[in-house]
Amino acid sequence: MTKTHDDSVSRFDQLFREKGIRSQRSYPNEQLIQFVAGNWFALAPEQRREIRILEVGCGSGANLWMLAKEGFSVYGIDSSAAGIAIAESHLRDKWGVSASLECGSVVDLPYGNGFFDAVVDVVTLQHLNLEDSARALAEIRRVLKPGGQFFSYRASDRCSMFLNSGADFVDAVTVSNVANTAMPLHGNGPMSFWGPALVRQIYLAQGFEVESIERHARTYGNCSCTVEYLAITAKNSS
Template identity: 45%
Template sequence: MANVFENLYQAKGLQSQRRYPNDALIGFLAGRFFRLPAAERSQVKVLELGCGSGANLWMVAREGFDAYGLDYAPSGLALCRQVLDDWGVSARLDQGDMTALPYENASFDAIFDVVSMQHLTLAQHAQVLAEVKRCLKPGGHFFSYHLGQGSSAFAAEVPRLDGVTLTEVPAGYPLASNGQTAFLSADGYALLAAQAGLVDIAVDKVVRSYGQQAQQVEYLVLTASKG
């Protein structure tokens, strides 16, 4: 999987991903942390899993949080540094695998994923969620924006790595050619989070239509916390 995105970043640079943060993520952070004054925000540690070229992370840093970003692709991290510099902000960036986070136990007040975990297998999802729980502080929060099984592509007749993970979203569907892609159900994702030991789990859905063929893309917005 890493090679898919490394190649994408090398080929398209900052055009490989969007440039501005996910709106549901903004709402998640606003509801939990934006009330804090600047001096207190700087003590709030926030980690993005799969930060890529930094479309979300610059906002986290600009809002005054102690921002961290993890990605497996070196070219993505190089682009992220460029974006952070362009906005005049800083974050700690690490190259690594989200299934084995390179951080101490109880390190973060919040951890989030925006369409990065969806490129892992179902078994790897369980590993990541266990690592999220380990690395969150007690009372810390988790956010994930993830493809759902209401998406048209989930029904495509293509090889699968497991019951939910397509080897590739085929041509003709939104989000094609990004390598292996998992589509979760709302109940399935909530169960994975619960099995990892997270609590206060909620899953909302966002549905969008694309193109003249009205292909549908469903996103799951999962929030949870560590008790």
């Protein structure tokens, strides 16, 4: 693991300790709902229980809540012990659902080969540099069944913060932080900005077949600033 990885892990852990549940979303990512609905909402409840879904970087559990409420077998891993503790209590006490939770890194997943039907990432892999991303994608592919689905929602290279981060580059597409306080998402530590061509190149190299890439953009500050995300769906091509 690189220093960039460790910087990102400690930044989020600090945010959880300082702000608790307020440091993260309370409701699930809409494109994740669309992905899950398109694949499995047609299934009966007993069939849904057979579908194992892992969220890498699950944070305080807002996405896990939706997945568990919809009847899937749900697993979450996050590098922050504080984040996992919040997810555990909120899933149980606030939302009345459960998930199997682990504290650990996406670059070293504590699950067997071919265990999951799907792995999902909502704005977590975007905090890894290129070197650690390759490790994470290799791990995600390892724990997916052959043909298993991978969903990722991540910042694109059209984000205004990419070239205006006010911080150093750690590789061609990753900055050490968005230090520019006029920019959205500042202060979250390392961030990597990928375009669709890079997604296709890296996913192919790691044994994934990209099925779709959607762009989702928002503007801020009277349209002077853009934040764009890519919603990527892919499958384990083995």
